Amino acid sequence: MTLFPKIVKELRDRGAGDVLVFGGGVIPSGDIPALEAEGIEKIFTPGANTRDIAAWLRERLAAPAS
């Protein structure tokens, strides 16, 4: 809740707001909607399937940001 929003803000402030930011880790489920609202497009938590992460990324890179 500290670092991810700061990264997105710094990117936007420096004219790099088009950079895709996604992440993961041991993150409380309650924090995930707040992080997504801040512009972290996707959060993966332990147990996330690596294939699912790769599939999400491929799909996201093929589609324009919403």
Ligand code: B12
């Ligand atoms: C994908 C990934 C994740 C995914 C894992 C998805 C899953 N299935 O659980 C998510 C986003 C959930 C994640 C979380 C975390 N990660 Co991670 N992760 C990676 C990453 C980018 C790739 C790993 C991978 O896919 N390897 C390929 C597959 C084939 O090998 P594998 O052995 O099966 O990989 C598995 C393990 O690596 C495990 N895993 C991932 N991270 C961690 C962290 C720890 C401490 C443990 C025990 C296991 C673990 O999940 C992978 C997939 O199942 C690496 C960076 C890298 N390039 O290695 C960091 C990395 C391994 N993660 C790291 C860290 C610090 C974490 C977190 C502690 C972050 C946090 N503060 O919450 C958590 C801990 C998760 C846990 N307890 O399992 C560090 C470990 C540093 C260290 N030397 O201890 C790395 C090296 C990134 C970094 N440079 O800081 N991670």
